[in-house]
């Protein structure tokens with residue numbers, strides 16, 4: 001167990017929280033992952049995040065095998081984004097452990113592990129809006145390269161980054177827009193650029209948080225096509241938070257359903273579609289887009 005406790009939980013709460021003890025994790029989702037988290041591409045054990053009295057993520061176990069496209073779904077407020085935040089350590093977990101390819105990375109800040117391969121797509125507010133599409137991708141690629149060429153006297157980092165940016169723009173079908181200024185892109189193309197920037201770091205596990213939210217029907221489909229294409233082409237392990245059930249049910253290998261911070265179940269799209277408990281969770285806290 002790794003208790004990266006912060007001041008938002010008292011010592012007494014932490015000590016008595018059974019969900020933080022791997023040996024005693026008995027949450028509803030425990031039986032639904034056949035793989036041990038330490039043997040997964042991305043794993044979590046008893047991952048917990050509390051905000052004061054509120055347990056946003058409570059003892060979540062996860063084991064995503066190499067190359068799987070796993071959707072994370074759940075009604076509004078189920079804890080999906082918070083779960084991503086503790087996986088990436090954007091938020092410090094209250095308790096539990098995160099494993100990447102078998103190595104525990106809990107509580108390690110991103111800057112201390114720039115080449116570990118766990119990457120989240122860049123949000124619109126993280127783009128360099130005055131720079132071109134190519135520059136945005138190149139800057140990220142070069143930052144990632146700098147670890148390998150920290151004394152870059154020969155400029156190899158820059159050359160490699162330029163090359164990598166070209167590859168990524170081709171892969172994400174942004175090559176025609178390479179010289180466009182980022183601020184002039186459509187909403188959908190900015191999303192695509194955010195994914196391209198994440199790919200520029202050469203991830204092994206990519207996290208996408210609602211990549212289609214706010215997009216029209218056509219852009220939603222092309223974004224979903226892109227995600228599926230890059231995932232299969234690069235053999236990425238991919239975690240996707242998504243409200244659009246058509247996309248979730250048609251594109252995922254498996255789906256994990258969060259409900260009130262806990263794993264309700266994990267299964268294939270077919271299993272999830274026919275799961276009464278999932279239907280109930282959605283109907284109980286129904287909103288238009290969240291219904292199955």
Ligand SMILES: Nc1ncnc2c1ncn2[C@@H]1O[C@H](COP(=O)(O)OP(=O)(O)OP(=O)(O)O)[C@@H](O)[C@H]1O
Pocket residue numbers: 051054056074075076077078079080081082083
């Ligand atoms: N920084 C924070 N401080 C306090 N409470 C928070 C914080 N972030 C999230 N929460 C709460 O944690 C719970 C889970 O929120 P979260 O955003 O993770 O859910 P979600 O499943 O991503 O929801 P949605 O589908 O609406 O985006 C909610 O009750 C939310 O209000």
